[in-house]
Amino acid sequence: MGAQLRVYTQKIKSAQTTKKITRAMELISASRIQKAQQRVAASGPYSRAVTQAVSAVATFSNVDHILTTEPEKVERAAVVIFASDRGLAGAFSSSALKAAEELASLLRSEGKEVVYYLVGRKAVSYFAFRRRAAEESWTGETDQPTFETAKAIGDAVVARFLQPASEGGVDEIHIVYNRFVSMVSQVPEVVRLLPLEVVEGVEEPGDHDLLPLYEFEPDVGLVLDSLLPVYIESRIFNAMLQSAASEHAARQKAMKSASDNADKLIRDFTRLRNNARQSEITQQIAEIVGGADALSSSKK
Amino acid sequence: MAELKVSVVAADQEVWSGAASMVVARTTEGEIGILPGHEPMLAILAKGEVRLTVVGGGSVSANAEDGFLSVSQDVVTIVARNASLVGS
Numbered sequence: 001m002g003a004q005l006r007v008y009t010q011k012i013k014s015a016q017t018t019k020k021i022t023r024a025m026e027l028i029s030a031s032r033i034q035k036a037q038q039r040v041a042a043s044g045p046y047s048r049a050v051t052q053a054v055s056a057v058a059t060f061s062n063v064d065h066i067l068t069t070e071p072e073k074v075e076r077a078a079v080v081i082f083a084s085d086r087g088l089a090g091a092f093s094s095s096a097l098k099a100a101e102e103l104a105s106l107l108r109s110e111g112k113e114v115v116y117y118l119v120g121r122k123a124v125s126y127f128a129f130r131r132r133a134a135e136e137s138w139t140g141e142t143d144q145p146t147f148e149t150a151k152a153i154g155d156a157v158v159a160r161f162l163q164p165a166s167e168g169g170v171d172e173i174h175i176v177y178n179r180f181v182s183m184v185s186q187v188p189e190v191v192r193l194l195p196l197e198v199v200e201g202v203e204e205p206g207d208h209d210l211l212p213l214y215e216f217e218p219d220v221g222l223v224l225d226s227l228l229p230v231y232i233e234s235r236i237f238n239a240m241l242q243s244a245a246s247e248h249a250a251r252q253k254a255m256k257s258a259s260d261n262a263d264k265l266i267r268d269f270t271r272l273r274n275n276a277r278q279s280e281i282t283q284q285i286a287e288i289v290g291g292a293d294a295l296s297s298s299k300k
Numbered sequence: 301m302a303e304l305k306v307s308v309v310a311a312d313q314e315v316w317s318g319a320a321s322m323v324v325a326r327t328t329e330g331e332i333g334i335l336p337g338h339e340p341m342l343a344i345l346a347k348g349e350v351r352l353t354v355v356g357g358g359s360v361s362a363n364a365e366d367g368f369l370s371v372s373q374d375v376v377t378i379v380a381r382n383a384s385l386v387g388s
Contacts, residue, residue: 045307045314049379053342053370147311147381214372217329217343226344227368230381237311 005280008273012266019262025088026255029248032143033183036245040180043241047234054231056214057224058196070195071171076113078135078157078170079103080236082177082243083120085142090254092178092186092247093122099188100176107174115170117157119149119240135160145244150237157236158229161194173232177239178246184253186246191239193232302336303355306376308362310383316360322353323376325369334371341371349386350378361386 081100083093104114118124118137127134136156138149163169173194178186216223307317323334326348334341345367352360367380 039312042313043311045309046311046379049307049309049370049377052377053368053379056340056342056370056372151381215339215341217327217332217341222328223342223344223368227342230368230379233381234311 002280004276005273008269008276012269012273015262015265015269019259019266022255022258022262026252026259029252029255033245033248033252036143036241036248037180040238040241040245043234043238047238050227050231050234054196054227057216057220057227071165074110074112074171075165076115076168076170077107077172077174078115078117078160079107080117080153080157080173080175081119081123082175082239083118083123083126083142084243084247085121085139087122088254089247089251092250093120093126095186095188096176096178096243097123097126099190103174103176103190107172112172115160117153119153119243142240143244143247145237145240147233147237150233150240153236154229154233157193158232175236175239177243178250180242180245180249183249186250191235193235194228196228302374304334304336304374304376306352306378308350308352308364308378308383308385309380311381315362315383315385316352319355320352320360320376321355323378324351325364325378326350327369332369334376336374338371338374340373341369343369345369345378345380 079100081096083096087093100116107114116127116132116134118127118134119139120142121139124134124137124139138153141149157170157173160168160170161173165171172192174190174192176188176190179189181187303319303321304323305317306320306323308315321336325332325334325343326346327343328346329343332343345364347365348363350362350364352362354360362378362383362385364378364380365382367378367383370377370379
């Protein structure tokens with residue numbers, strides 16, 4: 001019986017230790033969400049401004065540019081996946097990877113070859129485990145992304161996009177990331193960056209502004225050349241920030257439920273331990289009473 | 301008098317926003333001055349200083365690098381990867 005008691009005590013201790021860790025992670029994530037959300041908000045004006053400019057060019061000029069025209073035949077598509085560096089964030093990484101797999105099988109069914117660009121250690125290890133090749137990967141700062149990384153990713157994919165398909169270039173660029181909806185909801189989102197599909201925030205020309213004719217300096221081609229990489233970067237940076245905020249939120253939620261589960265385990269095991277202790281005591285009393293009876297009856 | 305609604309935006313934050321009566325910026329083609337009523341325009345910025353004449357007196361300068369300038373209906377947006385105000 002004593003053994004049973006020890007087993008329960010051990011289990012309670014282990015649940016308590018786990019709870020300490022999960023509680024600490026929960027608090028850390030909770031404090032970082034605020035900051036991550038602020039960064040998403042702070043990057044808003046930039047991406048809005050860039051998007052407006054891109055939509056201005058796309059709407060008010062009819063120039064043919066490699067970045068805006070649909071290629072006749074798409075041979076290869078690049079998919080950039082934004083996962084996390086560390087686990088213990090619930091379904092965060094796996095939902096992004098699942099969305100990416102769905103996208104990849106869709107692209108393959110359309111006869112396109114898929115090349116991957118990975119962000120976050122979890123995505124890298126997912127690919128390494130399945131012995132799949134990825135073009136390039138970036139790890140180490142998914143929880144606090146910097147603009148330099150966004151620029152590096154943007155440069156890599158745009159350079160690949162500008163290569164002709166016969167030399168291994170890609171004709172499409174997709175990104176897959178977790179969009180931060182709220183503290184309890186993060187939705188995996190698939191967006192096609194290039195060729196430009198939906199230009200958000202296009203303002204339909206109202207009555208008062210009859211199609212403003214934009215003047216471009218030095219000229220439309222050059223403006224597009226320098227504008228679109230900036231647009232891609234800002235979209236990628238935004239995706240990284242959204243993904244970081246989502247990661248913290250997902251981790252906080254996962255760690256909160258882990259702490260709650262640990263609480264429940266501790267409570268249950270404490271009950272069992274008390275039971276075990278009580279039955280041990282009962283048995284000891286029974287033994288003593290039995291022994292005393294035996295002694296007193298043998299004296300007679 | 302008409303005024304320009306100006307915002308100077310860097311990649312990670314909004315550097316300055318407010319009303320100005322004139323904006324002088326350096327594009328790849330040379331310096332350009334923008335007054336209210338300017339036609340819609342998109343220009344690539346060269347490395348250099350952007351000077352804003354604020355409505356109600358005073359002026360603000362900002363260093364902008366790697367960006368562009370858009371003008372549309374008296375809304376001027378200066379977008380740069382790196383932008384910072386020059387000591388006010």
